[in-house]
Amino acid sequence: MYSETLWKDPEYIAYFLAILVSVITVELLLTIKWSTLLARLLKGVKLTLIALFDDSLQDEQKEIALRKAAFAMLSVSFKTLFLFLAIIGVFYLDSPLKALALSNTSHHSVSTDLSWTILLLIKSMVAMVYWLIRIKLIKTSNKATAVLKAQSDQSYSVISKALHDLALDSPLIARMSLELEKKRYLNKDQLLSTSSTSQKPIWVCGLARAGTTILTDVLYETGLFTSLTYRQMPFPLAPNVWKKLSRWGISGIEQKVERAHGDGILVSINSPEALEEVFWRVYESHVYQQTESLSVHQSSPESLLAFEEYLSCILQLEDQSSLPAKRYLSKNNNHLIRLPSLLGHFPLAKILVPLREPLEHAESLRRQHQKWVERHQEDPFSLSYMNWLSHHEFGLGHKPFSFAQDSAHTQGEISSESTDPHSLTYWLIRWIEAYSYVESVLAEPRYQSQILIVEYDALSSEPSKVLSNIFSYLDLAIEQKEVLALAERFKVVPKRAERKSVDPSLLNKAEGLYRRLSE
Structure with a gap:
C-alpha cells in the first residue's frame, strides 16, 4: 500500500x-x-x-x-x-x-x-x-x-593514431616541436661534444636482428643512462614538453609485453626505443632517404649541431645534478650510414656494433621481413608508424642501406634473387655490404678506439664474459653480481639457415668478412 x-x-x-x-x-x-x-x-x-x-x-x-x-x-x-x-x-x-x-x-x-x-x-x-x-x-x-x-600489438586508439599523425607525419610540425623543446630546455653549457667524459654518449647500431635491442635494454637496465623510451611517443623531438603533458593523465602500458617482432623481447612504455632517427628524417631526409634506399652520407655541420642540442635536451629528462651524471644511450641502426660524421663530431662517443654469423643473420632478416609484410598489409597504421620513425628494415616500407661498393654485388654477378627481399641471398648481400662498410670505417685509425664489435654468438653463449668486456670498454663500474643478473637475459638461439640455400662463393665472402671483424 x-x-x-x-x-x-x-x-x-x-x-x-x-x-x-x-x-x-x-x-x-x-x-x-x-x-x-x-x-x-x-x-x-x-x-x-x-x-x-x-x-x-x-x-x-x-x-x-x-x-x-x-x-x-x-x-x-x-x-x-x-x-x-x-x-x-x-x-x-x-x-x-x-x-x-x-x-x-x-x-x-x-x-x-x-x-x-x-x-x-x-x-x-x-x-x-x-x-x-x-x-x-x-x-x-x-x-x-x-x-x-x-x-597483440594493436594498442593504438583512434586518438593515439591521430596524435601520431599530427606529431610525426609532417616534418614541419616535428621541427616545430623540437624548436619548442630547445627554447624551454636547451642548456648550451652542457653540449655533449664539449662535456666531461662522464657524459660521453653511447650508440648501439648494426643491421637489425643482430642483438641491438637486447644489448641496449641490458645497458639501460644498469640505471646509468638516459634514453628515449616509448613514453616519449608521439613527440620524440620534444621529450620534456611531452613529459609535462603526460602528467595530465596521458600514459601507456606499464606491463611488459612481447614486442611485435615475436622474438621474445618484452617491452613496456618505459623501454628504450630507437626514436632519435626522427630527427634525421626531419633535418636530412633529402640527403639520405632515396625512393628505394637509405644512402651513406656526410651530415652537415648545421644538422650535427642541431642534433647535439637535441641530445642535450634529452639529458634533461633525468636529474643531471645527481652523481654520477647519466650518459646518453641510444640504439639507432641507421647510424651505420653516417658513422664518420657521428664519430667526428662526438670524439668522446663510443659505438657498439653487434656482429652476428652471416647466414643465420640473413635468415633472421628474411623471416622478419616476411612477417612485417603481412603485418603492414593487415594494419596500414603500422606501416605509417615505421615510416615516420624511418624504420625501413623490413616490410612494405623496406629500404636497404646503399653503400658506395654496392654495385660489385648486384650487377650481374648475382642472380635475380639479389633484388628479392624474400630470398636468403638478398639478405646475405645486404649483410656483406653493411659490414664491409663497417670494416672500411674501422680501417681509419682515428675511429678504431670509438667502435667495439660485439659478437652475437659469444654474447649469447658467454654473456657474463662479453658484458664484462663491454662495461670495461665503456668505463662502467658494474658489480659482478649485477653482471651475472643481466647475463641471464641472453639465450642461445638455435640455428635455422641451410648452407645449401645460397651461393657458396657469396657465403665464403661473408664468412671471411665475419672472421676478420671478429678478430
Missing part, C-alpha cells in the same frame, strides 16, 4: 524522473564517439599548421590548405555543438513532467521553487556519481583490454 501511495505522489515521480534522466544523459555521453571527433580536430590542427607555416607551399596551395583546415575544424565544431545541445535537451527532458507534478501540489511558490532547486541538485549529483562509477568501470575494463591489445 505504501509503495502505491508513493507512485501516486507527484513529487516522488519527479524525483524518480530526475534520477532516470540523469542516468540516461550519462549513458548518452558515453556512447558518443568523442575520440573520433577529437581525431578529426587534430587533423584540422595539422592542416592549419601546415597551411600557415609551410614555406614550400605556393600562395594558391596555402589558400586551398587553409580552406580544407577550416572546413575540418568547423565540421567538428558544429557537430560537437549539436551533440552538446542534444544532451542538454535530454537532461531537461523531464522538466515539463516535473512542472506538472509540482503544480499539482499544495505547496506555495517558495516551496515550489525550492523543489525545483532540489531536483536540479539531485540530477546533478546523481549524474556526477553515476559518471564517476561508469568511468571507473570503463577504465578497469580498458586496462585489461589494453594489455591484451598490447600483447
Whole structure:
C-alpha cells in the first residue's frame, strides 16, 4: 500500500524522473564517439599548421590548405555543438513532467521553487556519481583490454593514431616541436661534444636482428643512462614538453609485453626505443632517404649541431645534478650510414656494433621481413608508424642501406634473387655490404678506439664474459653480481639457415668478412 501511495505522489515521480534522466544523459555521453571527433580536430590542427607555416607551399596551395583546415575544424565544431545541445535537451527532458507534478501540489511558490532547486541538485549529483562509477568501470575494463591489445600489438586508439599523425607525419610540425623543446630546455653549457667524459654518449647500431635491442635494454637496465623510451611517443623531438603533458593523465602500458617482432623481447612504455632517427628524417631526409634506399652520407655541420642540442635536451629528462651524471644511450641502426660524421663530431662517443654469423643473420632478416609484410598489409597504421620513425628494415616500407661498393654485388654477378627481399641471398648481400662498410670505417685509425664489435654468438653463449668486456670498454663500474643478473637475459638461439640455400662463393665472402671483424 505504501509503495502505491508513493507512485501516486507527484513529487516522488519527479524525483524518480530526475534520477532516470540523469542516468540516461550519462549513458548518452558515453556512447558518443568523442575520440573520433577529437581525431578529426587534430587533423584540422595539422592542416592549419601546415597551411600557415609551410614555406614550400605556393600562395594558391596555402589558400586551398587553409580552406580544407577550416572546413575540418568547423565540421567538428558544429557537430560537437549539436551533440552538446542534444544532451542538454535530454537532461531537461523531464522538466515539463516535473512542472506538472509540482503544480499539482499544495505547496506555495517558495516551496515550489525550492523543489525545483532540489531536483536540479539531485540530477546533478546523481549524474556526477553515476559518471564517476561508469568511468571507473570503463577504465578497469580498458586496462585489461589494453594489455591484451598490447600483447597483440594493436594498442593504438583512434586518438593515439591521430596524435601520431599530427606529431610525426609532417616534418614541419616535428621541427616545430623540437624548436619548442630547445627554447624551454636547451642548456648550451652542457653540449655533449664539449662535456666531461662522464657524459660521453653511447650508440648501439648494426643491421637489425643482430642483438641491438637486447644489448641496449641490458645497458639501460644498469640505471646509468638516459634514453628515449616509448613514453616519449608521439613527440620524440620534444621529450620534456611531452613529459609535462603526460602528467595530465596521458600514459601507456606499464606491463611488459612481447614486442611485435615475436622474438621474445618484452617491452613496456618505459623501454628504450630507437626514436632519435626522427630527427634525421626531419633535418636530412633529402640527403639520405632515396625512393628505394637509405644512402651513406656526410651530415652537415648545421644538422650535427642541431642534433647535439637535441641530445642535450634529452639529458634533461633525468636529474643531471645527481652523481654520477647519466650518459646518453641510444640504439639507432641507421647510424651505420653516417658513422664518420657521428664519430667526428662526438670524439668522446663510443659505438657498439653487434656482429652476428652471416647466414643465420640473413635468415633472421628474411623471416622478419616476411612477417612485417603481412603485418603492414593487415594494419596500414603500422606501416605509417615505421615510416615516420624511418624504420625501413623490413616490410612494405623496406629500404636497404646503399653503400658506395654496392654495385660489385648486384650487377650481374648475382642472380635475380639479389633484388628479392624474400630470398636468403638478398639478405646475405645486404649483410656483406653493411659490414664491409663497417670494416672500411674501422680501417681509419682515428675511429678504431670509438667502435667495439660485439659478437652475437659469444654474447649469447658467454654473456657474463662479453658484458664484462663491454662495461670495461665503456668505463662502467658494474658489480659482478649485477653482471651475472643481466647475463641471464641472453639465450642461445638455435640455428635455422641451410648452407645449401645460397651461393657458396657469396657465403665464403661473408664468412671471411665475419672472421676478420671478429678478430
